[in-house]
Amino acid sequence: MSEAYRDIPWRNHEDLDRYAVKQNVPVWIGGKKVTADRVVKTCCPHNCYDTCGELVYVKDGKVIKIEGDPDHPITKGHLCLKGFANVQKINSPDRVKYPMLRMGERGEGKFRRISWEEAMDWMVEKIRSIQTAYGPEAILEYCYSGNREHMAKAVAGRLWNLMGASKLVGSFCLLSGVAGSVGTVGSQYTMDPQVWSQHAQTLFLVGRNCTATNPHIFPFLYRLKERGGKLIVVDPCATGVAAKADIHIRPRPGTDGALALGLIHWIVENGWEDRAFIAEKTTGFEELKEYVKTWTPEYTEKVTTVPAAQIREVAEILAKTDTMFETGYGQQRYSNGHQVQQALACLAAVCGSFGKPSANYDCISGMAFPGVTGFADGAAVSAPKGADIPKTRLVNIAAVARAIHEAKEPPIKGVISYRGGLISQQPDVDYTIEAVKSLDMFVTIEQFMTDDTDYADLVLPACHYLEQYGVHPSYWHNWNQVLVPAVQPPYECVPDIEIFAELGRRLGYEAYFPKDMTGLDWCRLLIGGQCDLDKAVSPNGPVRHTENWCPKVPYETFDTPSGKFEFHSSVLEERGKRFPGHYDPLPVYYEPDESIAATPELAEKYPLNIISQHPSFRTHSQYYNLPWIKEIEGPARVFLSKKDAADRGIADGDKVRIFNDRGELTDIVARVGIRLKPGVAEMSSGMWVKLGGSVNKLTKLVPAGPRDILAEDGILREYDPLLDGNTGSYFNTLVQIEKMEQEGQA
Amino acid sequence: MNTRTQRILYIDTRRCMGCRACETVCKLENDLPAGPRYTMVTEVETGEGFTEKLNFLPVPCQHCGDAPCVRACPTGAIYKRADGIVLTDGSRCIGCHECLLACPFGVPQFGANGRMTKCTMCVHRIDEGALPACAANCPAEAILCDTVENVSRILRERYGASASYGPFAAELQEAGR
Structure with missing residues (x-):
């Protein structure tokens, strides 16, 4: 029927x-x-x-x-x-098709169908009662990058602003590295790959598993290689792109920042630094030179396990050839993530790799945060003229579970979640679930019944990105295409923008959510001031961003306070005077929060450092439930070195238990081989908690810096996304792995 | 058959980086459910220590010059076209799996109806002058589909002129290229 x-x-x-x-x-x-x-x-x-x-x-x-x-x-x-x-x-038959209200206990996943009318009434009543009992700041959105376009979040932001709700800020992906990069370089740009692939002699690629996260770089990378260029890859894992490298450097997880210091040391020791560039376009070099004195190749080998000979070889190549630096985000998923990027930027500057078609530096394009750079007029959407917008507290997403646990005056009592798997993607799953259970209202807007929906009071049927509008300029290349709905939403699914607009109207803000405003109208309001929007809307597009936003060859100048590249970062130094954390003006290395060197006693119990890459099969937890993907991906698996497997009597294909003090995973299939060096294990992120493969059962909530947001329980009065961080330090996780008894064995 | 003009699907394994886009673009193009897989990327580890390496090998039907499956099929359901594409007439297949036993690559697939099905080199696209879906889409541009002669020309363009890269790097360097 x-x-x-x-x-x-x-x-x-x-x-x-x-x-x-x-x-x-x-x-x-x-x-x-x-x-x-x-x-x-x-x-x-x-x-x-x-x-x-x-x-x-x-x-x-x-x-x-x-x-x-x-x-x-x-x-x-x-x-x-x-x-x-x-x-x-x-087209999946498993889509969430209509609003559903929880019947059983949280976590049971029992619901009954209700109408949108009832759902809206239920939300309005809940929000009002929470506001009355605790105050407006007891409400918080949870939103991340499941659909990373910026438009719906901005429209929702208008509602939260009008309501005076707590405001979600930050990132748990990459803002630590951005702080390290902005602190030294200033505004962030990326150079078109068409340019470096034709001009660079060496590509230095750090922490990016391009197979899964950047497959379209490959033709450019091959172009460089076919011109005779060299590819150097830094990654603890033998990834697909590492397999194409001329040199693959495999540091101990969390020590890429130390590696960069060792490379700088050897370059400076031999006088290979780009003196003209340093004299003309940088400040603070002498201080850095002094600091890296102790980072000899031998000492760096001790910290990173990278052979001293390889450090010398690579340092010479980086310094003596025109090197393009393409840095990813994997290297910063440790509590020292900001230091890593600061050190990498300094390495590029020592090599003079800025401002040239053949030698430049890519961390992230400012288009990643268009509301911060001004490409998107976030205020026009989120803080409409004439509205009374109260200044509210901020909650940092990198510590959102801590904030829910610890917030007082008022507590956080209602969360509306969309575009992000709160339970599967935040570190320390059990701690996150406890936080969710303490809420009076947990609403999720979802396409499928996920880990989050199981704990929700109300589940709303979300739209696929092909059913809604959006603005998502790439943070790597410089081309823009506006998202338009290809089809009308099926069932009773509603685009996110329209859900928030209707909720706003029902909460009494009719004037701010005009009924006839289309998604495209909202997009025009957001970015129409800075680009010719219609040229980027189907049937047109994509268009390249204009030169003022994305120069063809960036970094000919720097917009730091000194107007130069700052080896000694003045902005980080100043920021550090105001906030707790690790705002070091120099890229001073320190160990990640949890590692064999930082926590040797813990490492005796849990000697393996497990890292969790993004797999090509999924976008985190999305796509996991599709037959085509399941068929390719197979059961949850963990990659181990041959030595670690042999030491534990584990053979390829055996089922293993992975555990530490925070949790355990069972029946994970061991894949034994060359992908990892001894002491390191890898298990992809995003597998669902309820299906038994979530690596975040093991990870710890300790955001990378520079700002120590845990000192403030993730609840802030002021926050600078470009200088404060943060990033989830998913990869500094120690575990033990043991073989499970097979059926039929004693 | 003139092997120089036979149309082939060539995988440039120097380029394949294991993204597996060929697997889902094939599913979509050929309207396949989970089950039959016309192509599959296998991951092979080679070497020791500093020579350790991951290799990626997509394995669609090889459309062999002298195809063992054609010879093995007792009902003549499998045949080779003049341009070299190996195809199956599903109505003549009796589901005996002889082709699977004969195929060195494990290519033949058996769907819910028990009959053999496999990569057709997207013959419907080829006949209209388009590339097979996997070759048209490959983000690494690793899948080539053309005559033997033309594929070999593309490979010479990619690697022949480069002194530092490719299968003949050492010889070319010695020759002073």
Whole structure:
């Protein structure tokens, strides 16, 4: 029996044919030609470097096929495996189809269907009662990068501002590195890969598993290699890109910052530093030179386990050839994550790798945070003119569970969660679940029944990104395509923007959420002032950002306080006078929070450092439930070195138990091989808690710096996203692994 | 068959980096559920110590010059086209699995109906002048589909002129290129 779905009277129905690149387009499905009603251009907003251009074929209101947009100059008509799996995802029979209210206990996953009318009434009543009992700051949103486009978060931000709710800030991905980078370099840019692939002699790639997170870099990287260039990869894991490297450096996890210091030492020791660049465009070099004196190749080997000979060899290549620095985010998923990036930026500066087509430095484009740089007018959306916006407390997402546990005056009592797996993605799952259980209201807006929905009071049916608008400029390349809905939402699903707008209207803010405002109108309000929006909207696009936002060859100048690259960071030094943390003006190395060197007693019990990469199969916890993906990915597995496996009597394919004081995982399949060096294990992030494979059962809530936000329980009055950090230090996790008794054994 | 003009699917393993996009683009193009897999990326570890390396080997149908499956099939359901593409006539397949026993690559797949199915080199696309879905999409540009002659020309362009990279690097360096 098919279920009936009700019309939602307050939904904004638009004619989507206006976005058609073409109508009545023949397309192949299963070897047969089918005529699609229209094909629409959009891009993927799943928090990846590539932000691929996509062509979406629609027939009878359904997405039937997705292809890469061949006109996209970076992604060139190619998509990753997830891109195609979106057809299975958006059409999945397992979608959340209508609002559901919890019946059983939290965690049981028992719900009953309700109407949107009832859902809205329920939320309004709950929000009002929490506001009355505890005050407006007892409400908090939880939102991250599941769909990383910025528009819905900005519209929701308008509502939170009007309500005077606590405000969610920060990141648990990469803002630590950004602090280290901004502190030395100033504003952040990236150079088009078309440029460096034609000019650089060496590519120095750190902490980025490009196979999973940046597949479209490969043609550029191969172009560089075919010109005779060298690829040097720094990664504790033997990744796909490491397999293509001329030199693969494998430091002990969490010591990339030490490696950078060792490389700087050897360059300076031999007088290979770029003296002209240092004299003209930097400050503080003498101080750095003094600090790295002790970082001899031998001492660096002791800290990092990288052979001294390899350090000498690589230092010479970096200094003597035109080197492009492409730094990823893996190296900063340790409590010293800000130091790592600060040290890498200093290494690039010592080599003179700034401001040249052949030698430059990429950490992240400022387009990653368009509201901070001003490309997006966040205030126009979130703080509308004439509205009375109270200054509220801020909650840092990198310590959100701590904040929920510890917040007083008022406590946090209501959380509305969307676009992020709170339970599966935050470190220390059990601690997060306890926090969620303490809430009076936990609403999730989800596409599927996830770990989060099991603990929710109210589950709302979310839209796939192909069913809604969005703004997601890439943080790696410099091309922009606005997201438009390819299809109308199915069932009773509602785009996030419209959910927040309707909730706002029902909470009494009708004037600020006009009913006839479309998603595109909101996008225009957000970025229309800084770009010709229509050129980036299907059937048009993508467009390159203008030179003032994204110069073709960035870093010819620096906008630090001194106007130079700062080996001695004045902004970090100043910030450190005001806030607790590790604001060192120099990239002074210190061990991660948990490691064999920092916590040797703990390492006796738990000798393996487990790191959790992003797999190519999924965007964190998304796509895990799709048949195509399950078939490729197989059961949850942990990678081990041959030595660690042999020491434990573990053979490839054995089931193992992974544990520490925070939790345990059982029945994980061991994969024994060359991917890791002894002492390191790897298990991909994002597998669902309820399916038994979540590595975050083992990880610890200790955000990387520079600011020590745990000293403030993650609850802040003031926060600078460019200088304060933070990043989840997922990778400084010590565990033990043991073989499980197989069935039939004694 | 003239092997120089036979159309082949060539995997440039120097380029394949294991993203597995070929697997889902194939599923979508050929409208396949979980179950039959027309291509599959295997990961092979080689070397010891500093020579340790991960290798990625996508294995679609090799459309062999002298295809063992064609010879093994007792009903003549498998055949080779003039351009070299090996195809299956599902209506003649009796599901005996002889082709699977004969295939050195484990290519033949058996779906819910028990009949053999496999990579067709996206013959429907080839016949309209387009590349197979996996070759058209590969983000690493590792999958080539063309005649033997043309594939070999592309490889010479990629690697032949480079003195520091590719299979002939040592010889080229010695020759002073």
